[in-house]
Amino acid sequence: MPSLHKPADQEKKNTPHALLPFLQSQSQNTLTRLYQRPSSCLSIFRLLAPLERQIVMNLLWLESAITTSTMMAWVQRDGRKLYEEALANLSRLHILPSSAAKLALNFIFKTSLRQALTGGGTSGSFGVPAEKDDKRSGPDLETLDSFALERWETILHYMVSSGTGQQPTKPSQGVLFLLQRSGLMGNLYGGPLQITSVGFQFLLHSPHAQLWDLLLQYLHLAEERQMDLVEVLGFLFMLSTMELGREYSTENLSTTQKAMLEDLRDYGLIWQRRPNSRRFSPTRLGTTLTSSSPPLPTTTGVGSGTREGFIVLETNYRIYAYTDNPLQTAVLNLFVTLKYRFPNLVVGMITRDSVKKALMNGITADQIISYLMTHAHPQMRKNNPLLPVTVQDQIRLWELEKNRLKSSEGYLYTAFTSQADYELVLNYARQLDVVLWENASKRCFFGSLEGHSRIKEFIERRTQNPNS
Amino acid sequence: MDASSHLSVVLDLPPAQWHRSAHHTQPLDLPSFLSHVLVFLNAHIANCAENSLAVFGAFPGNSLMLYSSADPVPEHLPIDPDSYPPFVHLDHAISRRIHAHLDALDSDTSAQPSALVAAITKALCYVNRLSTTNAAKPAGTAERDLSILPDPRLLVLSVSPDLATSYIPIMNSVFSAQKLKVTIDVCQVFGPDTVFLQQAAHLTGGSYIHLERRDALLQYLIMAFLPPPSIRKVLAVPTQDKVDFRAACFCHKNIIDIGFVCSVCLSIFCQPVPVCSTCRTKFPIKTLQRLNQSRPHLPSTPNGPGASTPRSNPGTPRMPTGTNGSAVARSISTSATPQNNNAAKPTLPTLSLSPRTVLRRCQTPNAVMYTCPSLPV
Numbered sequence: 001m002p003s004l005h006k007p008a009d010q011e012k013k014n015t016p017h018a019l020l021p022f023l024q025s026q027s028q029n030t031l032t033r034l035y036q037r038p039s040s041c042l043s044i045f046r047l048l049a050p051l052e053r054q055i056v057m058n059l060l061w062l063e064s065a066i067t068t069s070t071m072m073a074w075v076q077r078d079g080r081k082l083y084e085e086a087l088a089n090l091s092r093l094h095i096l097p098s099s100a101a102k103l104a105l106n107f108i109f110k111t112s113l114r115q116a117l118t119g120g121g122t123s124g125s126f127g128v129p130a131e132k133d134d135k136r137s138g139p140d141l142e143t144l145d146s147f148a149l150e151r152w153e154t155i156l157h158y159m160v161s162s163g164t165g166q167q168p169t170k171p172s173q174g175v176l177f178l179l180q181r182s183g184l185m186g187n188l189y190g191g192p193l194q195i196t197s198v199g200f201q202f203l204l205h206s207p208h209a210q211l212w213d214l215l216l217q218y219l220h221l222a223e224e225r226q227m228d229l230v231e232v233l234g235f236l237f238m239l240s241t242m243e244l245g246r247e248y249s250t251e252n253l254s255t256t257q258k259a260m261l262e263d264l265r266d267y268g269l270i271w272q273r274r275p276n277s278r279r280f281s282p283t284r285l286g287t288t289l290t291s292s293s294p295p296l297p298t299t300t301g302v303g304s305g306t307r308e309g310f311i312v313l314e315t316n317y318r319i320y321a322y323t324d325n326p327l328q329t330a331v332l333n334l335f336v337t338l339k340y341r342f343p344n345l346v347v348g349m350i351t352r353d354s355v356k357k358a359l360m361n362g363i364t365a366d367q368i369i370s371y372l373m374t375h376a377h378p379q380m381r382k383n384n385p386l387l388p389v390t391v392q393d394q395i396r397l398w399e400l401e402k403n404r405l406k407s408s409e410g411y412l413y414t415a416f417t418s419q420a421d422y423e424l425v426l427n428y429a430r431q432l433d434v435v436l437w438e439n440a441s442k443r444c445f446f447g448s449l450e451g452h453s454r455i456k457e458f459i460e461r462r463t464q465n466p467n468s
Numbered sequence: 469m470d471a472s473s474h475l476s477v478v479l480d481l482p483p484a485q486w487h488r489s490a491h492h493t494q495p496l497d498l499p500s501f502l503s504h505v506l507v508f509l510n511a512h513i514a515n516c517a518e519n520s521l522a523v524f525g526a527f528p529g530n531s532l533m534l535y536s537s538a539d540p541v542p543e544h545l546p547i548d549p550d551s552y553p554p555f556v557h558l559d560h561a562i563s564r565r566i567h568a569h570l571d572a573l574d575s576d577t578s579a580q581p582s583a584l585v586a587a588i589t590k591a592l593c594y595v596n597r598l599s600t601t602n603a604a605k606p607a608g609t610a611e612r613d614l615s616i617l618p619d620p621r622l623l624v625l626s627v628s629p630d631l632a633t634s635y636i637p638i639m640n641s642v643f644s645a646q647k648l649k650v651t652i653d654v655c656q657v658f659g660p661d662t663v664f665l666q667q668a669a670h671l672t673g674g675s676y677i678h679l680e681r682r683d684a685l686l687q688y689l690i691m692a693f694l695p696p697p698s699i700r701k702v703l704a705v706p707t708q709d710k711v712d713f714r715a716a717c718f719c720h721k722n723i724i725d726i727g728f729v730c731s732v733c734l735s736i737f738c739q740p741v742p743v744c745s746t747c748r749t750k751f752p753i754k755t756l757q758r759l760n761q762s763r764p765h766l767p768s769t770p771n772g773p774g775a776s777t778p779r780s781n782p783g784t785p786r787m788p789t790g791t792n793g794s795a796v797a798r799s800i801s802t803s804a805t806p807q808n809n810n811a812a813k814p815t816l817p818t819l820s821l822s823p824r825t826v827l828r829r830c831q832t833p834n835a836v837m838y839t840c841p842s843l844p845v
Contacts, residue, residue: 079702119551129547243553291517
C-alpha cells in the first residue's frame with residue numbers, strides 16, 4: 001500500500017504474502033496440479049518476494065540445469081543470506097528442488113510460466129469470455145464497483161455493529177458461517193453472534209489483508225468440505241488475471257468452481273446478473289487479488305469523493321473524520337469517543353476510556369496508530385511525523401497501563417537465623433540470577449521457580465556442614 | 469507486496485542495420501529480436517501488476533512512442549482465454565506500430581542514421597512527466613512520489629554505431645538522467661561497442677552489455693536488465709570490464725584521445741584554438757604556441773593509430789562540413805555548459821586566470837576495471 005507509513009511499509013515487504021505459508025503446507029502433488037495452469041503460475045509468481053521472482057526469471061529460459069556455484073557467482077557477498085533464504089522458500093513451494101547440486105525449475109511450473117508469458121496453449125486458464133450479448137451490454141465499471149463495495153461493507157458493518165444492538169443488514173448464511181469458523185465472530189453462551197477480539201483486529205487491517213484473511217479461511221473450509229483445492233485456488237488465481245469490466249462464460253468451469261460462484265458473489269468478488277446466469281464478471285476485489293492496488297474503488301461513502309485518507313488528528317486528541325460512511329464511523333467508534341456528527345464530518349476525542357475500551361476488545365495500540373496513519377487526511381500528510389507524537393505516545397502509555405502488574409511464580413525465602421546466613425544465600429541466588437525481589441530488613445527474598453532446587457540444595461548443604 | 473518500478477525501453481530500429489544483423493555470422497533478424505524483447509517486456513509486467521512500462525522506437529530520422537502502460541485499453545481486442553490480457557495489449561500495440569512505421573518509410577529517410585538520441589530524450593521526458601504529474605496531485609507529498617516512481621530505469625537496445633554528432637545531446641541526456649535519478653542500461657545488440665552509451669551507462673550507475681551470444685538475447689535481458697536496483701544489491705549484474713571515456717571534440721565532432729579544454733566553459737577541442745567557440749574567450753597567443761609545440765605528432769584523422777583504447781567507431785560518418793563552431797556554441801550554451809558563458813564577455817577575455825591555465829591539454833582516462841560474472845548461457 002503506497003499510503004502506509006514508511007516503517008510499516010518495509011515491515012510489509014519482509015513478511016511473505018499470507019497465502020504462501022498455506023501453499024507451502026500443501027503436498028507436492030497438489031502444487032504440481034496447480035502449476036499446470038498458466039494463470040495460477042503467473043499469480044503465484046506475483047506473490048513471491050522480489051528476489052525470489054528474479055531467481056525464477058533467471059532460471060526460466062534455461063533448458064538445462066545449472067550448477068549452484070554458477071548461480072552463486074552472481075550473488076553479492078552481502079546478499080548471501082537473503083539468497084539462501086529465497087532458495088529455501090522456493091524449494092518449499094516445490095518450484096526449485098530442495099538442496100540439489102544443480103538448480104532447475106520444476107518442469108511443470110517452468111512450462112506453464114513460459115506459456116503465461118508468451119501466450120498460447122489450450123488451457124483456457126485466463127478465463128473464457130462470454131459471447132457477446134446483443135440485447136444487454138455487460139455491466140459497467142460503476143455497477144461492478146458499487147456492487148463489490150456494498151457486499152464487502154455489509155460484511156464489515158455486520159461485524160462491527162454486532163455487539164451494539166443495532167440491526168444492520170445480515171450477510172448471507174455462507175458468510176456468517178465463515179465468519180464464525182474463522183473465529184472473527186463467535187456466539188458466547190449460545191447468544192447471537194458477537195465480534196471477537198480477533199475480529200476487532202481484523203477490522204483495522206487494510207482491505208487487501210482482510211480479503212486474503214477471509215479467502216484463506218475459505219480455503220481451509222474448502223479442504224474440510226472435500227472440495228478440490230486445486231480447483232478452488234485455480235479459480236481464485238484465474239479471477240486475479242481477468243480483465244475488469246468483461247463478461248466471462250461459466251461453461252468451462254468445473255462443478256466445484258460453479259459451486260464457488262455463489263460464495264464469491266456473496267463476498268463481492270464476482271458479479272452476476274441472476275444467480276443462475278451463464279456469465280459472470282469479476283469485480284475490482286477479484287482482479288486485484290495479486291496486486292497491491294486498492295481493491296475497493298473508494299472506501300468512503302458514495303457521496304463524498306475523498307479517495308485517500310479522511311482522518312485529521314490534532315495534538316489535543318481531537319479527531320475529525322471527513323466521512324459519511326456508517327462503516328468507517330463504526331470502526332472509529334471502536335477507539336474514539338464520538339462527539340458530534342455532521343452530514344460529512346464526524347468529530348470525536350481519543351480519551352483514556354475510549355482507548356481502554358479498545359484495548360479490552362483485544363486491539364493493540366500499534367493497530368490503532370497504524371489505522372490512523374493509513375487513513376490520515378492528505379492535509380495531515382504534510383506533517384512530519386504524520387501523527388502528533390504526544391498522541392502516539394499517550395496511546396502507547398495507555399496500553400502499558402494495562403500491564404502494570406506482572407506475575408511470576410517462585411518461592412519466598414524467609415526466617416533466616418542470622419544476617420550472615422541471609423546474605424550468603426542471597427549472594428548465591430544472585431549469582432544464579434534468580435532473585436526477583438529482596439528485602440534486607442525483613443531478611444527475606446523471592447526467587448524464581450527455576451532457581452529453587454539449587455537454592456534448596458545449597459541451604460541443605462550449608463546446614464549439614466556449616467563450616468565448609 | 470513490494471513497490472512497483474518503472475521501465476522505459478528504447479528500441480533502435482534502423483532497417484539497414486537490422487538487415488546487416490540478419491546476415492551476420494550469428495544472425496538475428498528483427499522479428500526474432502522483437503519476440504525476445506516482447507517476452508522480456510511481459511516479464512517486467514508480470515513481476516508486479518503495478519509496474520509501468522513505456523516503449524520508444526528509434527527509426528531513421530525520427531522517433532516514436534510505441535507503447536505506454538498508461539494507454540487506454542483498446543475496446544475491440546477480443547479476449548484470448550490462453551493469455552493474460554495486458555500481455556496481449558502490449559504485444560499487439562508494439563508490433564502493430566512498428567510495422568506500420570517501417571512500412572511507411574521511404575528510401576530517402578531509411579538511409580538516415582537512426583534517431584536514437586531523440587528516442588532517449590523522449591523517454592527521459594516521459595519519466596519526468598510521470599514524476600511531475602505525481603507531484604502535482606494534491607495528495608502527492610515527497611513520500612508518495614517515491615513510492616509511485618521509486619527507481620525509474622531506461623534500457624537502450626542499440627544496434628547503431630556511435631554517431632559523433634550525438635555526443636553533446638547524449639551527454640545532456642545523461643545529465644538530466646542523473647538529475648531524475650534514472651538508471652540507464654545499455655545493450656549493444658549488434659555492431660561495435662558504442663563509446664557514448666557506455667559512458668551513459670557508467671555515469672548513471674547502469675550496466676552496459678555488448679551482446680556476444682546473440683541467440684541468448686532473452687537470457688541476457690532477463691539476467692542483466694530485469695532486476696530493479698534493490699535486487700541488484702543482492703544479485704549482481706554484469707558491468708563493463710572497461711569504460712571508454714573518450715569524448716568528442718566540439719569543433720569537428722571527432723572522438724579524441726587527447727583534447728584541449730577551455731578553462732572557462734570546459735568545451736573540448738581537438739586542436740589548440742585562439743578563441744573558444746562556445747564562450748568566446750580569447751586565449752593568449754603564447755599558450756597556443758606552447759601547446760602546439762607540445763602536441764604529440766598525431767595524424768589529423770581521428771581514427772588513426774596511436775590510441776591504446778579500442779576503436780569503436782570505424783564507420784562513423786564524418787561531420788557535414790557546414791556545421792561550424794558558432795552553431796555548436798549556441799547549442800551548448802543553451803544546455804550543456806551553463807557555466808560562465810556570460811561572465812567571459814569579449815571585453816574581459818581571460819579574466820584573472822593565469823595564461824598557463826587557460827587552455828589545458830587533457831588526456832581522457834582510459835579504463836575502469838570491474839568484475840563480471842559469466843552468463844550461464
